[in-house]
Amino acid sequence: xxxxxxxxxxxxxxxxxxxxxxxxxxxxxxxxxxxxxxxxxxxxxxxxxxxxxxxxxxxxxxxxxxxxxxxxxxxxxxxxxxxxxxxxxxxxxxxxxxxxxxxxxxxxxxxxxxxxxxxxxxxxxxxxxxxxxxxxxxxxxxxxxxxxxxxxxxxxxxxxxxxxxxxxxxxxxxxxxxxxxxxxxxxxxxxxxxxxxxxxxxxxxxxxxxxxxxxxxxxxxxxxxxxxxxxxxxxxxxxxxxxxxxxxxxxxxxxxxxxxxxxxxxxxxxxxxxxxxxxxxxxxxxxxxxxxxxxxxxxxxxxxxxxxxxxxxxxxxxxxxxxxxxxxxxxxxxxxxxxxxxxxxxxxxxxxxxxxxxxxxxxxxxxxxxxx
Amino acid sequence: xxxxxxxxxxxxxxxxxxxxxxxxxxxxxxxxxxxxxxxxxxxxxxxxxxxxxxxxxxxxxxxxxxxxxxxxxxxxxxxxxxxxxxxxxxxxxxxxxxxxxxxxxxxxxxxxxxxxxxxxxxxxxxxxxxxxxxxxxxxxxxxxxxxxxxxxxxxxxxxxxxxxxxxxxxxxxxxxxxxxxxxxxxxxxxxxxxxxxxxxxxxxxxxxxxxxxxxxxxxxxxxxxxxxxxxxxxxxxxxxxxxxxxxxxxxxxxxxxxxxxxxx
Amino acid sequence: xxxxxxxxxxxxxxxxxxxxxxxxxxxxxxxxxxxxxxxxxxxxxxxxxxxxxxxxxxxxxxxxxxxxxxxxxxxxxxxxxxxxxxxxxxxxxxxxxxxxxxxxxxxxxxxxxxxxxxxxxxxxxxxxxxxxxxxxxxxxxxxxxxxxxxxxxxxxxxxxxxxxxxxxxxxxxxxxxxxxxxxxxxxxxxxxxxxxxxxxxxxxxxxxxxxxxxxxxxxxxxxxxxxxxxxxxxxxxxxxxxxxxxxxxxxxxxxxxxxxxxxxxxxxxxxxxxxxxxxxxxxxxxxxxxxx
Numbered sequence: 001x002x003x004x005x006x007x008x009x010x011x012x013x014x015x016x017x018x019x020x021x022x023x024x025x026x027x028x029x030x031x032x033x034x035x036x037x038x039x040x041x042x043x044x045x046x047x048x049x050x051x052x053x054x055x056x057x058x059x060x061x062x063x064x065x066x067x068x069x070x071x072x073x074x075x076x077x078x079x080x081x082x083x084x085x086x087x088x089x090x091x092x093x094x095x096x097x098x099x100x101x102x103x104x105x106x107x108x109x110x111x112x113x114x115x116x117x118x119x120x121x122x123x124x125x126x127x128x129x130x131x132x133x134x135x136x137x138x139x140x141x142x143x144x145x146x147x148x149x150x151x152x153x154x155x156x157x158x159x160x161x162x163x164x165x166x167x168x169x170x171x172x173x174x175x176x177x178x179x180x181x182x183x184x185x186x187x188x189x190x191x192x193x194x195x196x197x198x199x200x201x202x203x204x205x206x207x208x209x210x211x212x213x214x215x216x217x218x219x220x221x222x223x224x225x226x227x228x229x230x231x232x233x234x235x236x237x238x239x240x241x242x243x244x245x246x247x248x249x250x251x252x253x254x255x256x257x258x259x260x261x262x263x264x265x266x267x268x269x270x271x272x273x274x275x276x277x278x279x280x281x282x283x284x285x286x287x288x289x290x291x292x293x294x295x296x297x298x299x300x301x302x303x304x305x306x307x308x309x310x311x312x313x314x315x316x317x318x319x320x321x322x323x324x325x326x327x328x329x330x331x332x333x334x335x336x337x338x339x340x341x342x343x344x345x346x347x348x349x350x351x352x353x354x355x356x357x358x359x360x361x362x363x364x365x366x367x368x369x370x371x372x
Numbered sequence: 373x374x375x376x377x378x379x380x381x382x383x384x385x386x387x388x389x390x391x392x393x394x395x396x397x398x399x400x401x402x403x404x405x406x407x408x409x410x411x412x413x414x415x416x417x418x419x420x421x422x423x424x425x426x427x428x429x430x431x432x433x434x435x436x437x438x439x440x441x442x443x444x445x446x447x448x449x450x451x452x453x454x455x456x457x458x459x460x461x462x463x464x465x466x467x468x469x470x471x472x473x474x475x476x477x478x479x480x481x482x483x484x485x486x487x488x489x490x491x492x493x494x495x496x497x498x499x500x501x502x503x504x505x506x507x508x509x510x511x512x513x514x515x516x517x518x519x520x521x522x523x524x525x526x527x528x529x530x531x532x533x534x535x536x537x538x539x540x541x542x543x544x545x546x547x548x549x550x551x552x553x554x555x556x557x558x559x560x561x562x563x564x565x566x567x568x569x570x571x572x573x574x575x576x577x578x579x580x581x582x583x584x585x586x587x588x589x590x591x592x593x594x595x596x597x598x599x600x601x602x603x604x605x606x607x608x609x610x611x612x613x614x615x616x617x618x619x620x621x622x623x624x625x626x627x628x629x630x631x632x633x634x635x636x
Numbered sequence: 637x638x639x640x641x642x643x644x645x646x647x648x649x650x651x652x653x654x655x656x657x658x659x660x661x662x663x664x665x666x667x668x669x670x671x672x673x674x675x676x677x678x679x680x681x682x683x684x685x686x687x688x689x690x691x692x693x694x695x696x697x698x699x700x701x702x703x704x705x706x707x708x709x710x711x712x713x714x715x716x717x718x719x720x721x722x723x724x725x726x727x728x729x730x731x732x733x734x735x736x737x738x739x740x741x742x743x744x745x746x747x748x749x750x751x752x753x754x755x756x757x758x759x760x761x762x763x764x765x766x767x768x769x770x771x772x773x774x775x776x777x778x779x780x781x782x783x784x785x786x787x788x789x790x791x792x793x794x795x796x797x798x799x800x801x802x803x804x805x806x807x808x809x810x811x812x813x814x815x816x817x818x819x820x821x822x823x824x825x826x827x828x829x830x831x832x833x834x835x836x837x838x839x840x841x842x843x844x845x846x847x848x849x850x851x852x853x854x855x856x857x858x859x860x861x862x863x864x865x866x867x868x869x870x871x872x873x874x875x876x877x878x879x880x881x882x883x884x885x886x887x888x889x890x891x892x893x894x895x896x897x898x899x900x901x902x903x904x905x906x907x908x909x910x911x912x913x914x915x916x917x918x919x920x921x922x923x924x925x926x927x928x
Contacts, residue, residue: 009717079678083653084644185656187673187848190776305395316774326846329683333763336685336715340708340745340904343890344807344826347872352801459784484796491795496788502798502864524799 023068037061046254046283047071051324052078053184053203054085055253055282072205076325082184091239092247096257098153100234102284106157107227108261114154119232120284157229158259158276167261167274190316197299197319198292202280204322206288212312213294221298221310225260225277232256232284256281258289262297264304275304382444384409384550384582385430390439392425398606399425403439405601405611409549412576412583414597414614416590416629422606423586424554430584431471431552432461443550466493470543470551474558476535479542480527486513486538487523493546512541517571533564537571544575550582557592569595590630594618602626647694647727653677657695657850661841664852669814670782671765676848686719687845689742689761696757696841697723697740702730704738709746709887709904716744733907745808747829749886749908752838754855760823762844765851767811767821787819790862798867807872813860820851820859828871828887833859876901881912 024031038045038061048060052075060078067073103119106112118124161167183199192200201209216223238249260277264270277297279289298312311317321327383406392399400422407413415423428434430441432453441453446468453461465471473479480489490509491499499505510520516537527535536556543551556572557565573596576583585597593600593614600617602610602625610623621627645651653675660674679687697703703723707716711733719742720731732738735750742759752758768778771789781787790811797805810827814820822833823842833840833853840853853859863869877884879900886908888901903909 008712009721012714012717076678076682080680083677083679084648084650086650087652184677185675187675189673316776320775325678326683329685329687330763330846331684332682333684336744337708337713338745338824339889340826340887341808341824343888343904344828344872346890347874348805348807352805355802458780462784462786481792484792485799487799488792488796492788492792495791495795496786500791500865502795503866505795505864506799 023066032065034058034061034065037064043284044069044071044074046281046285047206047288048074048078049282050285050288051075051203051205052082054078054082057283072324072328076328079325089239089241091237091250094235094237094255096231096235096255097156097159098235099231099255099257100252101154101231102233102254103256104154104229104231104233105227106229108157108229112157112160121286156231156259158261161228161261161274165273167276168264188319190319192315192319194296194300197315198278198280198296200319200322201292201295204292204295205324205327206285206291208322208324208327209291209295210287212298212318213291216294216298216310216312221301221312222307223262223294223298223301225262225294225297227290228259228261230256230258230286230290232286254283256284256286256289258286258293260290260293260297275300382450383407384411384444385584386440386442386450387430388440388442390426390429390441391437392422392429392434393437398422400429400603400606403601403608405608407550407582407584409582410576410580411599412581412585412597413599413601414593415584415586415601415603416588416593417603418588418629421603423603425606426603427552427554427584427586431469432465433471446549466496467546468548468550470540470548472536472539472543472551472553472556474555476527476532476539479539480535482527485524485526486518486530489527489538489542490545492542497546508545509541512545513538515544515575516541531564533560533568536560536568540572540575544579547579548581550584553583553585555587555589556585557587557589565592572596590618602629644726647697647723648680649677649691649694654695657691660850661692661695661852664841664850665839665854667818668853668857669812669818669820669851671844671849671851673848674850676845679845681718681722683846684763685715686742686744686761688843688847688850689744689759689845690719690722690843691845692759692841692843692850693723693740693742694727696759697727697729699728701727701739702732702737703727704732704735704741704907705743706741706746706748706905706907707744708889709748710906712906734911735907745824745826746887746904747825747832749883749903749905750911751832752836754837756838758836758838758840760825760840760842762821762823762842762847762849765821765842765844765847765849767819782818785817787813790819791864794862794864798864804863804867804869810869811862813862814853815858816860819862822859826872826887827861827869830859830861830869831871835859874901878903878909878912880918881909881916883909883912 038057041061041064044064045057045060048063048071049055049057052060052063054060059081060074063074063077064071066077101117103121104114104117106116158167162169181193181196181199183196183203188196188200215221232255234252234254236249236252238247240247258279261274262277264273264275275297277293279292279296281288281292295312295318298310299315299318301308301313385407387403387405390403391401403426405413415426417423425434429436435454442450443453443464444450445464456464471479481492487506487509490512491505494505494508506523510523513520513523518534518537518541522530527538530538557568560568569592575581576596583596585593587593597614600611600614601608602617602623604625610617610621610626617626618630621630647654649657656675660672664670664672676688676691679690681687681690693703703720704711705716705720707713710716723729724731735741735748736753738756740757740759741748742761744761747758766775766778768781768790771793772778772781794804794806797803806827808826809821809824810830812820812822812830812833822830835856835858836853837855839855842851844850861869872887874888876888878886878888880902883903886903886905889904890899890901892899
């Protein structure tokens with residue numbers, strides 16, 4: 001009888017078999033291919049790569065398939081796999097000014113060198129369910145293509161502002177020799193530098209960051225952001241092998257970058273200028289990049305001498321709770337057995353109740369009430 | 373009334389050039405004074421005059437932009453408070469100093485009983501005998517006129533005046549020599565204020581407490597303070613013996629304060 | 637994890653990661669009770685399910701080790717089974733349910749009844765390593781409190797229990813002071829197990845994966861459960877004894893046997909109970925087949 005309380009190996013095996021069966025679904029239907037997920041559920045793949053912090057569309061798609069579409073579970077699978085990979089080197093900083101652009105919009109200028117590129121976006125679509133998609137139809141007409149941009153480098157809006165000294169320069173530009181922390185290899189320590197914060201935010205849960213970003217816009221935090229630029233496209237990844245001593249290109253990845261600018265009225269020693277919030281995500285993860293940029297800026301409130309008592313200003317609160325792999329594990333661990341501790345609580349509660357009732361019976365309880 | 377002569381020449385707290393700036397805005401500037409053992413100094417001014425900023429700097433809650441703060445410790449004699457390590461400063465704050473906030477909820481642990489609130493400082497310095505801690509808590513609750521049978525109640529069940537008295541008991545349990553008070557009677561109605569003021573006056577005398585008392589209420593300082601600092605826009609515009617300042621104010625701002633408030 | 641883990645390093649983690657964890661362990665051993673931050677990795681099981689313990693075990697384990705894994709004192713609970721199978725697959729290590737045969741015992745929520753001996757390592761899974769967490773939510777502040785030995789607030793909570801209930805109502809994860817210096821959470825073991833921490837001849841390692849901390853009790857470390865002079869520390873006692881083996885000295889689980897509120901008490905430590913039953917010549921359906 002009490003063995004039933006303790007699950008056996010058999011139960012686990014059976015549960016996993018059932019899971020596999022449900023994952024496959026009705027075998028009369030065609031099985032979903034990993035490549036189909038890569039192609040047709042690309043934004044899910046992008047999110048899993050970003051928060052899984054591993055750029056590999058096929059593995060991310062596999063994780064989504066294995067997780068039955070549960071993206072946090074997929075992120076978790078990808079992270080666990082990532083852990084096992086050896087690290088050969090660290091890439092050079094991406095030069096997003098040299099991005100092959102798919103999309104580039106600025107909310108701060110009507111037009112700018114290189115122009116606005118709308119790209120493949122949900123923006124300006126009408127959110128009406130398209131029942132034509134439910135019927136398996138023919139492939140859509142190919143989209144019209146512009147002449148490929150040959151410019152090579154398209155300056156970022158923040159570079160244009162920097163030309164006038166209107167915006168702060170980023171820290172890394174001043175101090176390239178500084179050790180850059182690595183959140184995948186080190187423990188988060190507080191106060192966390194911006195390198196650590198940005199890394200945590202890059203891996204942070206999109207929904208959580210979105211809610212925090214939104215809260216700063218609604219008055220929980222004092223921010224007046226402008227989307228200086230959102231750009232997305234392919235960018236080269238290069239590294240410097242120690243034995244070569246010079247940079248070589250090892251491939252390209254798709255990223256979305258968001259730079260928010262916020263007004264800053266200046267302090268005792270700094271003149272008024274714009275400050276930045278920065279967001280970067282793999283693939284086309286625009287909501288994530290924007291939310292990240294807002295939260296990054298919110299986390300800088302204290303160092304800029306601004307009011308910093310909103311939830312999004314609190315680095316410890318934000319950084320310790322933004323990782324969905326950590327959060328889901330701990331929240332869900334409550335379903336593990338806790339009966340040993342519960343037993344202690346049960347005994348204590350019984351004893352306290354017995355003592356309480358004994359006091360009541362002896363009339364002591366009445367006196368206490370009268371005294372209150 | 374000169375406490376200095378009575379207790380000898382060594383000040384308990386020596387404040388020189390105390391300034392706090394927020395960017396270009398001044399919190400307080402160039403404040404100098406000495407505080408002697410057993411002496412109560414009142415800091416008065418309108419809201420925004422810098423008196424709370426000054427109190428926060430004096431009680432080491434806030435690092436000043438400039439100035440020195442020297443405290444005559446029991447063990448080592450005079451030391452510069454901001455040169456102490458954080459450990460030493462925190463220890464000072466919970467043993468030889470007290471801090472009474474205007475809002476007692478900020479100075480109390482609302483989730484534990486009155487007894488635990490009073491006992492906390494004792495446990496922080498190593499007391500480990502439950503019976504003795506409780507006995508000491510009972511003593512201080514009685515000193516502050518809180519009924520013994522309330523010892524296990526949480527502060528949330530207390531009236532505003534009782535909460536304030538509890539906060540004071542919690543501070544006095546380690547027998548501090550210096551207590552900072554920020555509008556201790558603010559937010560209380562008049563009859564409750566009067567009772568608290570009486571109690572404070574008795575305790576300050578009995579315990580030979582030195583106090584820095586910040587208030588906008590000239591009635592409070594008239595009753596409690598030996599000396600006054602009058603602050604306007606971050607600066608001390610007048611200081612002197614309380615009766616002298618209130619009865620014969622020299623600075624126009626003090627004159628305005630006195631004329632606008634005293635007739636009530 | 638029923639496939640043999642081809643393509644993975646021995647014991648899952650790569651060697652650099654293991655070295656990093658070993659350095660953290662060494663530091664933890666050097667400063668008993670101090671929480672050492674470490675670069676905790678994602679593991680193939682979720683945070684909160686023992687990733688800290690698994691990483692510590694993975695950093696220590698070798699082919700000659702004999703591993704025992706328990707959860708709630710039992711070898712056959714699901715999470716224990718899962719972790720044991722994980723190491724059997726990725727570290728090709730012998731496993732056992734017998735406490736005295738194990739070189740490493742990984743556990744959640746219990747310390748075995750069979751006294752540990754010198755040379756054994758007990759690895760405890762820790763959900764929240766910070767003993768001051770419920771008194772002070774901020775890590776920056778709690779680290780300062782440890783640095784300055786500001787532990788008064790912990791006693792305030794014990795005082796409050798006494799004032800309110802007449803006794804200290806904390807029953808598990810009961811705070812301890814290590815070598816008179818660091819306040820430590822023993823992980824959610826029942827306070828019944830706290831005395832086993834004191835001067836244990838075995839090395840005790842505590843791993844918190846999600847919170848990225850490792851701490852340790854080297855053998856023979858003095859571990860004192862907090863209390864007051866006039867209200868000393870006490871452990872749970874039962875009026876019942878184990879229905880299966882008759883033990884009076886072990887931690888008992890309450891098992892509900894019918895819908896009418898009927899219940900019985902049995903040892904939480906299945907290995908201990910099975911052994912006692914075997915010694916009494918009782919037939920033993922609970923013993924895990926094959927492994928031991």
